[in-house]
Amino acid sequence: MLSTILEQTVNGIVTGSVYAIVAVGMTMIFGVLRAINFAHGEYYMLGTFGAWFSIDYLGLSYEASIIVGVLATIAVAYVVGQLVMRRMVGAPAESGVLATLGIALILQNTIILVFGGGYKFFAGGYIEPVSILGFSLAQQRILILVVCLLVFIGLELMVSYTRLGMAMRAVSQNVECCSVVGIDVPQVVLRTFMLGAALAALSGVLTAPVNVSVYGGMGELITFKTLPIIIMGGLGNVRGTFVAAMILGVAESLVATYVGLQFRDTVGFATLILMLMWRPHGLFSTQARF
Amino acid sequence: MSLTETAQQARRRDLRIPLAAVLIVLALAAPFIGSRYITHSLIIALIFMLPAHGLNLLVGYTGLLSLAQAAFFGIGAYTAGLLAVTYGTPFYVNLLAAGAVSGALALPLGIPALRLRSTSFVMCTLGFVIIGQAIAKNWISLTRGDMGLSSIPKPYFELGPLSFTVSGTTNFYYLALIIGTLATFAVWAIVRSPAGRNMVAIRENETLAESLGVPTWHYKLIVFMISAVFAGVGGCLYAYYLTVVSPLTFQMYYSTTMLIIVLGGGAGMISGTVFGSLLFVGLTEALRITPELRMIAYGVCLLVLVFWFKKGCAPLINRFWNAIGGVK
Numbered sequence: 290m291l292s293t294i295l296e297q298t299v300n301g302i303v304t305g306s307v308y309a310i311v312a313v314g315m316t317m318i319f320g321v322l323r324a325i326n327f328a329h330g331e332y333y334m335l336g337t338f339g340a341w342f343s344i345d346y347l348g349l350s351y352e353a354s355i356i357v358g359v360l361a362t363i364a365v366a367y368v369v370g371q372l373v374m375r376r377m378v379g380a381p382a383e384s385g386v387l388a389t390l391g392i393a394l395i396l397q398n399t400i401i402l403v404f405g406g407g408y409k410f411f412a413g414g415y416i417e418p419v420s421i422l423g424f425s426l427a428q429q430r431i432l433i434l435v436v437c438l439l440v441f442i443g444l445e446l447m448v449s450y451t452r453l454g455m456a457m458r459a460v461s462q463n464v465e466c467c468s469v470v471g472i473d474v475p476q477v478v479l480r481t482f483m484l485g486a487a488l489a490a491l492s493g494v495l496t497a498p499v500n501v502s503v504y505g506g507m508g509e510l511i512t513f514k515t516l517p518i519i520i521m522g523g524l525g526n527v528r529g530t531f532v533a534a535m536i537l538g539v540a541e542s543l544v545a546t547y548v549g550l551q552f553r554d555t556v557g558f559a560t561l562i563l564m565l566m567w568r569p570h571g572l573f574s575t576q577a578r579f
Numbered sequence: 580m581s582l583t584e585t586a587q588q589a590r591r592r593d594l595r596i597p598l599a600a601v602l603i604v605l606a607l608a609a610p611f612i613g614s615r616y617i618t619h620s621l622i623i624a625l626i627f628m629l630p631a632h633g634l635n636l637l638v639g640y641t642g643l644l645s646l647a648q649a650a651f652f653g654i655g656a657y658t659a660g661l662l663a664v665t666y667g668t669p670f671y672v673n674l675l676a677a678g679a680v681s682g683a684l685a686l687p688l689g690i691p692a693l694r695l696r697s698t699s700f701v702m703c704t705l706g707f708v709i710i711g712q713a714i715a716k717n718w719i720s721l722t723r724g725d726m727g728l729s730s731i732p733k734p735y736f737e738l739g740p741l742s743f744t745v746s747g748t749t750n751f752y753y754l755a756l757i758i759g760t761l762a763t764f765a766v767w768a769i770v771r772s773p774a775g776r777n778m779v780a781i782r783e784n785e786t787l788a789e790s791l792g793v794p795t796w797h798y799k800l801i802v803f804m805i806s807a808v809f810a811g812v813g814g815c816l817y818a819y820y821l822t823v824v825s826p827l828t829f830q831m832y833y834s835t836t837m838l839i840i841v842l843g844g845g846a847g848m849i850s851g852t853v854f855g856s857l858l859f860v861g862l863t864e865a866l867r868i869t870p871e872l873r874m875i876a877y878g879v880c881l882l883v884l885v886f887w888f889k890k891g892c893a894p895l896i897n898r899f900w901n902a903i904g905g906v907k
Contacts, residue, residue, distance in 0.1 A: 319698075380885075382701070384889070386838070387884060388881065388885040390835055390881060391879065392878065394878030395879065399875060401871050513705075516702050520698075520702050551713070552713065554709070555713040558705075559710060562691055562692075565699065566691045
């Protein structure tokens with residue numbers, strides 16, 4: 290009984306790590322753009338498809354496919370960022386919702402058009418189980434945990450010490466002042482957006498061996514999982530996102546075991562609605578930020 | 580305005596009344612002019628117009644961007660479908676029940692959601708759609724899960740000894756037209772009333788409206804419920820038209836479509852919603868070559884809408900209406 294709970298908690302933390310990497314990109318994009326990116330799951334999907342393509346068609350190794358998947362997504366994100374996201378600085382909330390929904394439709398259906406809508410088998414990754422402290426855990430899951438920790442440490446350092454990180458923080462505080470002091474706001478938005486998309490793609494490639502199957506519509510579910518996380522974490526809050534993702538991952542895993550697998554996908558929004566009744570501004574925010 | 584200008588205007592003919600007459604005749608005669616397929620598209624347009632009217636009250640007049648319309652659309656569809664299949668109640672009972680159940684459920688959902696602002700409100704309303712779909716899929720004893728409800732009977736009316744069954748596309752078109760027209764007048768009445776002006780006040784500046792004594796919280800909650808009633812009625816019609824209800828009725832696609840209709844037609848304008856529903860249903864029907872290409876084109880349309888038609892078609896409609904009326 291207790292070991293089941295522990296095992297499910299560990300699984301939940303791994304799932305939470307996956308969500309955290311995706312969600313942190315989305316929350317940073319929200320920070321600079323004040324817009325929810327409804328197409329965020331699509332970059333997760335693109336990364337996975339890039340990796341699947343490079344393994345299945347180009348015969349590359351899994352390690353190389355990670356790089357191909359992430360780079361391909363960055364290229365797509367650059368085009369989308371130049372054409373669409375840059376123009377959304379200072380646009381009203383409806384524009385952000387509609388434009389990113391449009392991008393999600395275009396990306397998702399282009400992939401379905403090119404590769405077909407069926408499920409594809411993802412052959413790659415480290416699936417051998419390892420035994421740690423009496424638990425057996427797949428190598429891939431340990432890799433996900435390690436990468437998640439590295440990503441968050443890296444982001445913390447970047448946001449605090451690099452030029453782009455400081456510019457991002459400045460833009461998320463006040464767009465007008467940044468323009469006045471000469472920060473190229475659209476450029477910051479574009480770079481943040483590409484970074485966020487790259488993180489989503491990385492998360493996708495890391496999870497693909499665990500999920501095994503790859504299909505064109507997989508991004509939508511990820512978007513819907515990410516939205517409650519970034520709101521619970523406090524929009525634009527990197528550390529809050531990490532904690533919220535872990536909470537959601539563990540909650541989903543426990544609900545799937547003890548309530549029923551079919552309710553797993555609703556845990557996020559149900560938790561979100563309950564939490565918003567109690568703390569309308571997110572778990573970690575002391576004041577209204579949005 | 581100078582005297583000469585007024586005189587010039589007087590000389591120009593006001594074409595608005597003839598145009599309205601032509602439109603009414605066209606609307607009434609549509610099933611006999613166009614093919615069966617066009618009638619079908621018009622029915623879909625009229626059905627989607629109902630939740631869009633509700634959404635327009637929320638987005639266009641009160642300034643609350645909601646994605647929950649698909650949830651209430653689905654609730655209405657399931658209410659009507661379950662009543663029709665299980666109890667065989669007449670159409671008008673189911674129609675009223677669908678509206679009433681959607682409206683009633685909007686109260687407990689609206690109370691937590693409306694405490695939130697902008698982005699969080701959007702997310703919360705999106706959550707209703709996701710949760711609604713999960714309930715429809717998993718409450719199998721009631722909703723039959725993924726199989727959905729099938730063979731919903733044709734709409735029939737029963738008043739004492741009189742009974743009438745709506746059979747065939749043409750008859751259904753007139754049913755949808757009547758309900759659509761009534762709904763449009765209902766929205767018109769709401770918007771023209773003092774309540775409508777208070778709604779606009781909330782949209783423009785909620786704090787100011789509150790300080791002027793408008794009970795903003797009650798207004799927002801009631802508008803949320805009214806919009807759900809419209810969506811429920813639309814869902815009922817949709818269920819009767821397709822004769823099936825499945826968990827797919829709770830789909831983001833419907834919320835997106837309704838948002839496109841409202842924003843594309845022109846938020847805060849009744850004629851905009853009417854025009855928008857015709858335009859966008861026509862567009863999606865015209866793009867029915869392959870489902871993928873259709874959705875890609877749909878996405879491109881969204882981007883065009885956001886970047887080139889920020890106010891939707893409303894300015895175009897207004898300009899046209901004023902031009903034929905002789906007003907500069």
